[in-house]
Each structure stands twice: as structure tokens, then as C-alpha cells.
Amino acid sequence: MSRPPRWKNHTHDKGVTEIRFSAWRWFSDYINQELLDYTTYIYRGHANSIWNLEPTLDRIIKYSRSTKRKTHLEQFQFSARGRRGSNPPRMESDNDWWALGQHNGLATPLLDWTESPFVALYFAMVKARSEPGADCCVWALSQSTIRSNSKNIQEDPDVKEIDGRKPVVEIVRPMSDDNSRLVNQRGLFTRGPNNVDLEKWVKEHDRAAKTMSLIKLSVPKKGADDCLRYLNRMNINHSTLFPDLYGASQFCNMELRIAKY
Numbered sequence: 492m493s494r495p496p497r498w499k500n501h502t503h504d505k506g507v508t509e510i511r512f513s514a515w516r517w518f519s520d521y522i523n524q525e526l527l528d529y530t531t532y533i534y535r536g537h538a539n540s541i542w543n544l545e546p547t548l549d550r551i552i553k554y555s556r557s558t559k560r561k562t563h564l565e566q567f568q569f570s571a572r573g574r575r576g577s578n579p580p581r582m583e584s585d586n587d588w589w590a591l592g593q594h595n596g597l598a599t600p601l602l603d604w605t606e607s608p609f610v611a612l613y614f615a616m617v618k619a620r621s622e623p624g625a626d627c628c629v630w631a632l633s634q635s636t637i638r639s640n641s642k643n644i645q646e647d648p649d650v651k652e653i654d655g656r657k658p659v660v661e662i663v664r665p666m667s668d669d670n671s672r673l674v675n676q677r678g679l680f681t682r683g684p685n686n687v688d689l690e691k692w693v694k695e696h697d698r699a700a701k702t703m704s705l706i707k708l709s710v711p712k713k714g715a716d717d718c719l720r721y722l723n724r725m726n727i728n729h730s731t732l733f734p735d736l737y738g739a740s741q742f743c744n745m746e747l748r749i750a751k752y
Contacts (some may be wrong), residue, residue, distance in 0.1 A: 495513075496513060496527065497521070498513065498521055499628040500711070503703075504719030505695075505697050506703070506704035507695070507697075507704070508703045508707070510689075511626075512711065513618070514711060514713070515715070518608075522608050522609075526608070526653055527546065531701070532631045532634050533604040534604060534605050534629055534630065535602065535603060535605070535629070535630045536610075536616070536627065536630075537615055538616075538627050538633075539622050539623070539624045540707070541624065544689035545628060545686075546599060546601055547599060548560065548563070548599050551598055551686065553686065559653065560654070567592050571591070575591075585715075586680075587665050589680075589682070590680055591670065593618045595670055602681045602682075604632065604681060606629065606677040606679070606712075607676075607677050609722060609727055610732065611663050612629050613722045615627040616710075616719055616722070617719060619712045619715055620715050626709045626711055630705065630706070631708060632681070632704070636697070640696045640697060640704075645659055651657075654685055659683075660681055662679065662680075663679060664680075672732065675732055677730060686750075693705045714748075719749060720749060723745075728742055729742045729745065730742035
């Protein structure tokens with residue numbers, strides 16, 4: 492009996508491609524063979540493959556035109572006074588404030604991404620252990636295509652502003668030194684139009700029929716513990732991704748839960 496293929500192209504629709512793996516161990520092969528030379532991709536892990544690419548704030552505020560977002564940010568800025576340490580760095584933009592809030596539990600319009608596909612796989616698998624469903628997934632997003640499509644939207648006079656901004660997707664790379672987690676995770680963010688799922692945005696604005704602007708890498712959760720042991724051998728674990736007491740605690744907990752971790 493022949494073995495099942497390591498992966499297969501399941502669907503392709505308006506710039507969005509889904510690849511399905513027969514086992515988690517082939518994820519590394521795919522990255523090495525298909526994506527190693529494409530340096531503009533960034534990655535995001537989902538514990539359940541059916542989850543949408545939408546930020547937490549969109550899940551709470553279900554309509555676009557709202558002053559609640561501005562009020563929410565202003566309240567966070569007010570509440571953060573005196574809590575950023577002595578001589579905190581200056582915040583240059585709203586996105587810098589949103590980024591600070593994102594890694595401290597604030598509901599924001601940002602989505603977390605990483606430059607490492609294996610870090611994304613770690614976050615998908617570590618959360619997938621307690622989630623229903625057969626598959627987790629890693630999303631791969633082409634920054635170059637996103638910037639090109641957003642530039643076209645920004646320059647199109649027929650596209651109107653919504654909530655004070657055109658419906659573009661921004662790549663957000665905070666320069667603040669506040670967040671060591673962001674550095675260790677090789678992290679960055681996207682900020683899209685309010686209440687617009689990123690997959691839907693790509694399908695609406697991608698103009699080239701054969702582009703792979705957004706790739707959904709669906710990975711079976713079977714063998715999640717072995718996958719996490721493998722990633723730990725690559726020095727990808729809570730201790731390295733969260734360089735604080737929280738990370739140290741979660742790393743020790745993982746050693747209790749997974750044999751030979």
C-alpha cells in the first residue's frame with residue numbers, strides 16, 4: 492500500500508491557498524522545499540483551523556462605525572500612566588499603544604504574526620492540545636502583496652475612508668523596547684479595516700489570479716506532544732518565547748505534561 496502524500500494543494504481561491512498535510516512532521520519539509528526562498532512571508536498559528544483571521548477587538552465590537560475603539564484606546568493610555576517603568580520610551584503612534592496593549596492582554600485591532608513558521612507552529616500546537624477539532628493551522632501572509640494591494644487602495648480616489656482611514660492592511664513593527672517577548676518571538680502585527688476578516692480582504696483585493704498572498708497550512712493535531720518535543724529540541728518553547736517568570740513557569744508545566752519533553 493502506498494503512503495499518503497506528505498501534503499496536497501486543497502484549494503486556491505483569489506490569492507488564498509490551502510495546503511493540507513498528512514502529518515505534522517511534513518511541515519518542516521514544506522517550509523524547506525516551498526517557502527525557504529520567499530522571505531516576505533510572516534506566520535500566525537491557530538489552534539483550530541476553522542478560526543477566522545480577526546482580532547480580539549473585532550470579536551467584541553461587531554460593527555464598524557463606532558467611537559468605542561477610540562475610547563477604549565484612550566482608557567488604556569490613561570490606565571497605563573505610571574505603569575511602564577521609569578523613563579518609558581515615547582509612543583509615536585496609536586499603533587504603538589495598541590502593540591503595547593496587545594502583549595499585555597488588551598483587546599486590540601491587531602493580529603499577532605511572527606517571522607518564524609516554527610514559532611507559529613508552536614503556538615498552534617501548544618493551544619491545540621486543549622481545543623476541539625482535528626486540525627490546527629499556520630497562516631502564511633505575503634507582506635509584499637499586502638503592501639502592494641494597500642498602496643493601490645490608498646491611491647484610488649474612489650475608495651472612501653471608513654472610521655477615518657482607508658480599508659488598507661498595515662504592517663506594524665513597533666520600535667519600542669518595552670516588550671522583550673516581541674523580540675524573542677520575532678513578532679510583528681497587522682492592522683486591517685474594522686470588522687473585516689483578513690482572508691476576506693485578500694480575496695476582495697488580490698488582483699493576480701495565481702498569487703499565493705495568503706497560505707493556510709492545515710496540520711493534523713494528532714501527535715501534538717511529539718511535535719512540541721521536536722520544537723523544544725529546536726529551542727522553541729515557552730522559556731525562550733516568553734523570557735520572564737510566566738515563560739519559565741509554563742515551560743516547567745510542559746515538562747510535567749509531556750513525557751521526555
